[in-house]
Amino acid sequence: MGWAAEEFRTLDLGDGRLDARAVLLAERLAGKPTESIPNACSGWAETQGAYRFLSNAKTDWQALLKPHWTCSEERMRAHPVVLNIQDTTELDFNGRATAGLGPLSYEAQRGMYLHPTYAVSPTREPLGVLDAWMWAREAKGKDGKRGGIVESTRWIEGYERVAERALALPQVRQVYVADREADILALLRRAQELQHAADYLIRCRHNRVLPNDGKLWEQVAQAPVLGKVAFELPGGRGTVARPVTQSLRAQVVELSDGKVGTLHVTCLLAQEIDPPAGVKPVVWRLLSNRCHRPPYRSQCVIGM
Incomplete structure (x- = not known):
């Protein structure tokens, strides 16, 4: 049994011929993922069958x-x-x-x-x-x-x-x-x-105001360093690949929920250490609901 037949073994479109066509079309498109349907199919008859299949009301996504x-x-x-x-x-x-x-x-x-x-x-x-x-x-x-x-x-x-x-x-x-x-x-x-x-x-996109009138990003930046992470930054968009080392900070903060309540979230700051001269440092700010405070169902472990 091929991979497509195994993946679609429970498929039921109400017609065995449609089920078989789905398996065949999945194999063809996976084999040539960058091609058009006519170029992925083997011949005109198979191409017509693919278009009929896709226009059939039973082939809901x-x-x-x-x-x-x-x-x-x-x-x-x-x-x-x-x-x-x-x-x-x-x-x-x-x-x-x-x-x-x-x-x-x-x-x-x-x-x-x-x-x-x-x-x-x-x-x-x-x-x-x-x-x-x-x-x-x-x-x-x-x-x-x-x-x-x-x-x-x-x-x-x-x-x-x-x-x-x-x-x-x-x-x-x-x-x-x-x-x-x-x-x-x-x-x-x-x-x-x-x-x-x-x-x-x-x-994290928004540097929100905190209940103490401070700002989210600035407060997390004052948190103690928890550790470091190192990785290779891929090249692209006019940049070359290079090694990056970041320090990690995290803090549980209270935010307004925009209505009448509050939200407790963990904000994680990953900030590049000693970037090359003239290169913009790699800085990531992330929000997570993994934290030490109730009512969350799981205890906080920063990172995955």
């Missing part, structure tokens, strides 16, 4: 991914910690005659957005794609405002799905990992409402 989700959860059981990485990707179909598209980064661009959750082990073993939030933006109105969904919802719903898996697999520590767009109070509040069923690790 959730139905297709359901067996993969099941397999992914099974793979998770072998790991004490799973990182659920989230980010947003633009699908640019500019110039294509495709219905249902909307603006991208520029109003004239046409396409849609995809926000998946990619699960990996701390040793970078891929475990599966476990969620996907997709939408097309509405065009801006004459007043310059854009209607439609509240796009920040994707970060909150992403955490909710991770929390659901944490409850279903209590022996596996689920960690929600997100970039600075996820640094929103609504997400931190939602995690608290769900009793922090899953951990989160979010790139």
